[in-house]
Amino acid sequence: xxxxxxxxxxxxxxxxxxxxxxxxxxxxxxxxxxxxxxxxxxxxxxxxxxxxxxxxxxxxxxxxxx
Amino acid sequence: xxxxxxxxxxxxxxxxxxxxxxxxxxxxxxxxxxxxxxxxxxxxxxxxxxxxxxxxxxxxxxxxxxxxxxxxxxxxxxxxxxxxxxxxxxxxxxxxxxxxxxxxxxxxxxxxxxxxxxxxxxxxxxxxxxxxxxxxxxxxxxxxxxxxxxxxxxxxxxx
Numbered sequence: 001x002x003x004x005x006x007x008x009x010x011x012x013x014x015x016x017x018x019x020x021x022x023x024x025x026x027x028x029x030x031x032x033x034x035x036x037x038x039x040x041x042x043x044x045x046x047x048x049x050x051x052x053x054x055x056x057x058x059x060x061x062x063x064x065x066x
Numbered sequence: 067x068x069x070x071x072x073x074x075x076x077x078x079x080x081x082x083x084x085x086x087x088x089x090x091x092x093x094x095x096x097x098x099x100x101x102x103x104x105x106x107x108x109x110x111x112x113x114x115x116x117x118x119x120x121x122x123x124x125x126x127x128x129x130x131x132x133x134x135x136x137x138x139x140x141x142x143x144x145x146x147x148x149x150x151x152x153x154x155x156x157x158x159x160x161x162x163x164x165x166x167x168x169x170x171x172x173x174x175x176x177x178x179x180x181x182x183x184x185x186x187x188x189x190x191x192x193x194x195x196x197x198x199x200x201x202x203x204x205x206x207x208x209x210x211x212x213x214x215x216x217x218x219x220x221x222x223x224x225x
Contacts, residue, residue, distance in 0.1 A: 016221075026155035031221040038159050 003060045006034045008052050023047050072161075073151040081147025085207075088140035089200060095137070096196060102134040110135075138199060145203035149210065163213050171206035 009019055016034075020027040025044065032038035040048070049056045095102070110130045116122040153160050178201070182194045 025157040026160065028155070028217045028221045029157050029159040031224060032159055032217070035220075038162070041158050044158060 001039050001060055001062055001066055002036060003033060005030070005048070005059065008054070008059065009034075012052065019051070022051055071150070072156070073147060075152045075154055075156070077147045078151035078153070081144050081149075081151060083144070084140050085144030085148050088137050088144060089204070092134075092137040092141055092200075095133075096193065100133075101131075103131045105131050106133045106136075107131050141200045142203070145200060145207060149203060149207050153214065160214070163217070164210055167210035167213055168206055170209050171202055174205050174209075175202040 009016070014022075016027050016030045020030045023030075023044070024047070029038060029040075029044075033040055045056050045060060049059055052059060107129055109127050110132060112123065112126060112128045112130070114122070114124055115126075115128050115130075149164075175198070179194075179198060182191065186194060
C-alpha cells in the first residue's frame with residue numbers, strides 16, 4: 001500500500017511532529033507511514049482522512065502486490 | 067487505538083530497577099558457583115518439596131535458602147514490567163513492534179533451546195535450563211528496545 005501523506009503534509013504545511021500530535025500517534029509512526037514501512041490501522045487511516053478532509057482512497061492506494 | 071494488557075509507562079522505570087541488578091547478581095552468583103541452598107536460610111511455606119533421604123513433604127514449612135527464589139522473582143517481575151509497560155509515546159506502531167519482537171524472541175529462544183537440548187548434556191544443560199527462566203524475556207527486551215532505537219534513529223536522521 002502506498003500513500004501520499006508527505007505531499008498532503010507539505011500542502012498543509014504541517015510538520016511530522018505536529019501531525020503526530022493532532023492525530024494522537026508518535027512522530028515515528030508518521031515517519032514510518034510516509035516511508036511505506038508501516039501500514040496504519042483502519043482507525044488511524046480514518047483519522048488521517050478526517051484531518052486532511054479527504055476520502056481514505058485519496059490518501060492510501062493499494063499496490064498490485066496487496 | 068487502545069493497547070491492551072500493558073502496564074502504565076511509570077512502571078517501566080521500576081522494571082529496569084528490579085531487572086538489571088537482579089539479573090546481573092543472579093548471573094554472577096550462578097556462574098561463580100554460589101551455594102544458594104545454604105545461604106539466607108529461612109522458614110518458608112512449601113506446597114511440595116522432594117527430599118533425597120527423607121520423605122517428600124506437601125503443604126508444610128521447610129528450611130530453604132531463599133536467595134535464588136528472591137532473585138528469580140525479581141528478574142521475572144522486573145523483566146515483565148520492562149517489556150510490557152507502555153513506552154512514553156505508545157501507539158499502534160510501537161505495539162506492533164512489541165508483538166513482532168515477542169514472536170522473534172519466542173522463535174530465537176526455542177531455537178536455542180532445541181539446539182542445546184540436542185547437543186549439550188549433563189550439568190551445563192542444567193545451567194541452560196536455569197538461564198532459560200529469564201532468557202526469553204531477555205531476548206524480547208533486547209530485540210524490542212533495539213528496534214525502537216533503530217526507529218528513533220531513522221526518524222531523527224530524516225530531519
